[in-house]
Amino acid sequence: MKTEEIRSMILEVIHEIVPDEDLSNLKGDVRIRDQIEMDSMDFLDIIMELRKRYGITVPEDDYMKLSTLDSSVAYLEPLLKDT
Amino acid sequence: MVAKMPDETRIVITGIGLIAPNGNNVTEFRRNLLAGKSGVGKIETHYMGEVIAGVCDFDPLKYQSKKELRRGTRAGSIAIYCAHEAIADSKLDLESVDKSRIGIYLGITEHGNVETEHEIYNIKQFDYNVELWSHHHNPRTVANSPAGEVTLNTGITGPHYTLGGACAAGNLGLIQGLQMLRLGDVDLALAGGVSETPHTFGVFAAFKNEGALASHPDPQKASRPFDRDRNGIVVSEGGCICVLERLSDVLERDAKIYGEIVGYATNSDAFDFILPNAQRQVECMNLALKKAGISASDIDIINTHGTATPEGDKAECQAIREVFGNNSNTYINNTKSYIGHTMGAAGALELVGNLPSFEDHIVHQTINVDNLDPECALKNLVINEPKKVDKVDYILNNSFGMLGINSALIVKGFAE
Numbered sequence: 142m143k144t145e146e147i148r149s150m151i152l153e154v155i156h157e158i159v160p161d162e163d164l165s166n167l168k169g170d171v172r173i174r175d176q177i178e179m180d181s182m183d184f185l186d187i188i189m190e191l192r193k194r195y196g197i198t199v200p201e202d203d204y205m206k207l208s209t210l211d212s213s214v215a216y217l218e219p220l221l222k223d224t
Numbered sequence: 225m226v227a228k229m230p231d232e233t234r235i236v237i238t239g240i241g242l243i244a245p246n247g248n249n250v251t252e253f254r255r256n257l258l259a260g261k262s263g264v265g266k267i268e269t270h271y272m273g274e275v276i277a278g279v280c281d282f283d284p285l286k287y288q289s290k291k292e293l294r295r296g297t298r299a300g301s302i303a304i305y306c307a308h309e310a311i312a313d314s315k316l317d318l319e320s321v322d323k324s325r326i327g328i329y330l331g332i333t334e335h336g337n338v339e340t341e342h343e344i345y346n347i348k349q350f351d352y353n354v355e356l357w358s359h360h361h362n363p364r365t366v367a368n369s370p371a372g373e374v375t376l377n378t379g380i381t382g383p384h385y386t387l388g389g390a391c392a393a394g395n396l397g398l399i400q401g402l403q404m405l406r407l408g409d410v411d412l413a414l415a416g417g418v419s420e421t422p423h424t425f426g427v428f429a430a431f432k433n434e435g436a437l438a439s440h441p442d443p444q445k446a447s448r449p450f451d452r453d454r455n456g457i458v459v460s461e462g463g464c465i466c467v468l469e470r471l472s473d474v475l476e477r478d479a480k481i482y483g484e485i486v487g488y489a490t491n492s493d494a495f496d497f498i499l500p501n502a503q504r505q506v507e508c509m510n511l512a513l514k515k516a517g518i519s520a521s522d523i524d525i526i527n528t529h530g531t532a533t534p535e536g537d538k539a540e541c542q543a544i545r546e547v548f549g550n551n552s553n554t555y556i557n558n559t560k561s562y563i564g565h566t567m568g569a570a571g572a573l574e575l576v577g578n579l580p581s582f583e584d585h586i587v588h589q590t591i592n593v594d595n596l597d598p599e600c601a602l603k604n605l606v607i608n609e610p611k612k613v614d615k616v617d618y619i620l621n622n623s624f625g626m627l628g629i630n631s632a633l634i635v636k637g638f639a640e
Contacts, residue, residue, distance in 0.1 A: 161291050
């Protein structure tokens with residue numbers, strides 16, 4: 142997947158999880174949970190969705206690497222390069 | 225008659241919120257009951273394909289966000305909808321009452337089957353990889369979930385829990401609310417029951433395999449209590465929540481009073497896992513009458529439990545015959561013939577469909593009785609046409625369930 146495709150995919154997943162939130166102005170370099178209403182169970186939904194869609198298992202120690210949109214893209218890029 | 229109770233211990237119904245397969249408020253529900261309009265249709269289930277069921281049509285987004293809807297359960301959505309409608313109907317402003325003094329007591333036949341079955345169905349697509357089992361499963365399936373969802377949605381901070389009472393649960397919710405008000409634990413109770421049961425195949429499959437699932441070419445004819453050709457239960461969803469208050473509080477604010485709960489009873493057959501026991505049903509109804517301080521001849525309407533199983537209907541008719549004999553003023557009807565068996569909601573839902581009788585003096589009919597079973601031919605059984613009567617002062621509502629749980633609730637038309 143290309144960088145932009147990964148970014149779109151993440152936004153699509155977030156939209157499914159918090160459908161009431163407006164994601165159009167989500168800043169890439171600010172913690173996602175500081176910009177929209179999202180709790181720890183919602184965050185686990187993202188982890189679950191990545192596992193379900195792409196077979197990616199994110200270790201708990203790496204959860205912080207998914208805190209912003211930009212860091213999520215950077216973290217997932219190598220894992221999704223062949224998809 | 226027993227001595228008149230003080231207003232502080234008299235519990236009245238001041239608001240109703242409901243979702244039934246044939247109506248989403250009391251007016252609509254009542255209108256369809258009097259018109260003989262069924263709400264039974266067909267739905268698609270996992271593994272079993274199309275089944276006959278009573279399914280409700282309401283907009284959960286009227287009171288929930290999309291996220292709440294995704295996180296919660298169908299029973300929770302039904303409960304939230306009914307709770308909001310009940311409060312609105314009571315004319316109370318939720319924001320101006322003490323939310324810590326409101327209790328939520330909801331009867332459930334079962335909870336968690338739907339959510340568990342769906343998780344298993346989902347991981348089946350991934351070769352049963354349990355790493356894909358949702359972390360939402362536990363909060364969705366804890367037994368208090370439908371009532372707890374109401375608190376999350378409304379900010380009510382008083383007690384909330386469900387009452388597992390098989391198919392007697394709707395009555396139990398109302399009884400619990402009454403008791404907590406009398407104890408002074410709360411000042412307002414949201415009490416009733418909910419059912420999301422049609423969304424799991426397991427209940428249909430189990431009823432089918434025990435020969436107790438209704439079948440008929442026309443779904444609207446499938447639920448036929450007291451008919452000679454009845455062949456089982458139509459599984460349905462629904463909900464009904466009543467606002468219960470102490471009369472002393474209500475008189476201060478001049479609210480509409482649907483009726484006063486004057487008697488109730490629950491007991492156990494101690495007899496069989498699924499078979500009914502007429503003698504214990506007799507004891508249950510007699511105990512409710514005794515608590516109400518009235519005699520059998522005072523009851524004007526009996527809403528039967530009647531699920532349309534051959535044995536269940538026969539036992540209840542036998543019990544009613546023994547308690548009510550040939551009372552000329554006691555009329556008998558059935559609501560499941562219209563909406564199927566709304567499980568945890570049934571007790572409350574079927575009761576409130578009859579409450580307008582206090583005002584209009586009409587007893588709604590039992591539909592789908594084409595050939596009355598002689599063993600169910602009770603005197604004054606109202607079938608296929610509504611019956612105008614001289615007076616309606618007392619209504620008795622029966623709800624019985626598996627493992628031999630019986631309940632009877634008596635409501636009196638309000639008079640100071």
